[in-house]
Amino acid sequence: MPPVDRSNPVRANSSESSYSLMEFMREFPDDAACLEWLWHNRCSEDGEHAFCPKCDRERKFHKVRERPAWDCDSCGYHMHPLAGTIFHKSSTSLHLWFYAIHLMTSTRCGVAAKQLERELGVTYKTAWRMFNLIRNKLMTQDDEPLWGSVEVDEASVDGKPRKHMDRASAARYRERSRATVLAAVERGGRVKATVVPSRRGPHMKQQVIEWVKPESIVYTDEWPAYNTLYTHFDHSRVRHASGEYVIGDAHTNTIEGFFGNLKTGVRGNYKKVSHRWLQGYLNEFTFRYNHRSDERAMFQTLLLRAAE
Numbered sequence: 522m523p524p525v526d527r528s529n530p531v532r533a534n535s536s537e538s539s540y541s542l543m544e545f546m547r548e549f550p551d552d553a554a555c556l557e558w559l560w561h562n563r564c565s566e567d568g569e570h571a572f573c574p575k576c577d578r579e580r581k582f583h584k585v586r587e588r589p590a591w592d593c594d595s596c597g598y599h600m601h602p603l604a605g606t607i608f609h610k611s612s613t614s615l616h617l618w619f620y621a622i623h624l625m626t627s628t629r630c631g632v633a634a635k636q637l638e639r640e641l642g643v644t645y646k647t648a649w650r651m652f653n654l655i656r657n658k659l660m661t662q663d664d665e666p667l668w669g670s671v672e673v674d675e676a677s678v679d680g681k682p683r684k685h686m687d688r689a690s691a692a693r694y695r696e697r698s699r700a701t702v703l704a705a706v707e708r709g710g711r712v713k714a715t716v717v718p719s720r721r722g723p724h725m726k727q728q729v730i731e732w733v734k735p736e737s738i739v740y741t742d743e744w745p746a747y748n749t750l751y752t753h754f755d756h757s758r759v760r761h762a763s764g765e766y767v768i769g770d771a772h773t774n775t776i777e778g779f780f781g782n783l784k785t786g787v788r789g790n791y792k793k794v795s796h797r798w799l800q801g802y803l804n805e806f807t808f809r810y811n812h813r814s815d816e817r818a819m820f821q822t823l824l825l826r827a828a829e
C-alpha cells in the first residue's frame with residue numbers, strides 16, 4: 522500500500538460526497554478567494570479585463586486595496602462584484618456565506634440555523650437570515666413543467682413544539698402550524714412542492730395543471746381532491762385504504778420517498794409557525810432533490826445563481 526499523503530486527503534470510493542469540506546477549503550481558502558471567484562464569474566472572464574461602462578469599452582482593471590472593488594486602469598471607475606448579490610452590504614464575510622451554502626448542499630436532511638450559528642460563530646439571527654436568503658433567493662423553484670410519468674401527493678406538515686410547552690399547548694401549536702404541502706415528481710426526474718391553502722379539490726387541481734404538461738400520465742392515491750384530474754391528464758390511482766400500493770405502474774412510492782425525507786428534515790428544523798418559512802424549506806428540499814446526482818454541481822449552481 523502506498524504511503525498516505527496527509528496533506529492531500531483522498532475521498533473514499535464508497536463516500537456519497539462528491540464535494541467534501543476539504544475540497545471546498547482548497548478551492549475557497551479565504552475571503553479573497555471567494556471575492557476573486559465573483560469577480561471572475563460576474564465581471565471579468567480572464568480576471569484582468571472587464572467592460573468599463575464609463576470608457577464604454579474593454580479595459581484593464583486592478584484590485585483596489587482593502588476594498589471589495591476593482592478599478593479601471595484608464596478612468597478609475599470602480600467595479601463592485603458584490604453589488605446586487607445577497608452578499609452585498611452584509612456584515613458577514615463572504616467566506617462564511619460560501620461555507621453556509623456548501624453546508625446546505627452537503628447534507629441530506631438540511632441544517633438547523635442553530636448549527637450554522639455554532640459553526641460560523643455568528644448570532645442566531647444572522648444564521649437564520651442567511652439560510653432564509655439562500656432558500657428564498659438562490660434555491661427558488663423554476664417554472665419548467667414536469668412531464669412523462671408524474672406522481673402527485675399531499676401531506677400535512679406540523680411545526681415542532683418547543684421543549685417547555687405542556688401537552689395542551691404543544692397540541693395547539695401543532696394545530697396552528699399545520700400546513701398542507703402538495704408535491705409532484707417526475708419518475709427519475711425533478712420534483713416541485715408548495716404550500717396549498719387547503720386540501721380540497723380546486724386548489725390542488727389548479728396547481729397540478731400549472732406544474733404538469735397535459736400529455737403526461739399522473740399517478741395519485743384515492744384522495745377525492747384528485748377526482749377530476751382525468752379531464753386534463755391520463756390519470757391512474759392506487760387505493761391505499763383498500764391496501765393497494767403498487768398495481769403495475771400505478772404507485773406513488775417516489776413522491777412518498779420525497780415526503781419522508783422532507784418530514785424528517787422539517788421536524789428537526791422547522792420551528793416557527795409561519796407558512797412563509799415552510800415554503801423556504803420546500804425550496805431547499807426540492808433543490809437538493811433536483812440536483813441529487815452531483816453535490817459539486819449543486820454548490821456551483823447556487824454560487825452562479827448568487828452571481829446572476
Ligand SMILES: [Zn+2]
Binds near residue numbers: 573574575576595
Ligand atoms: Zn474606464
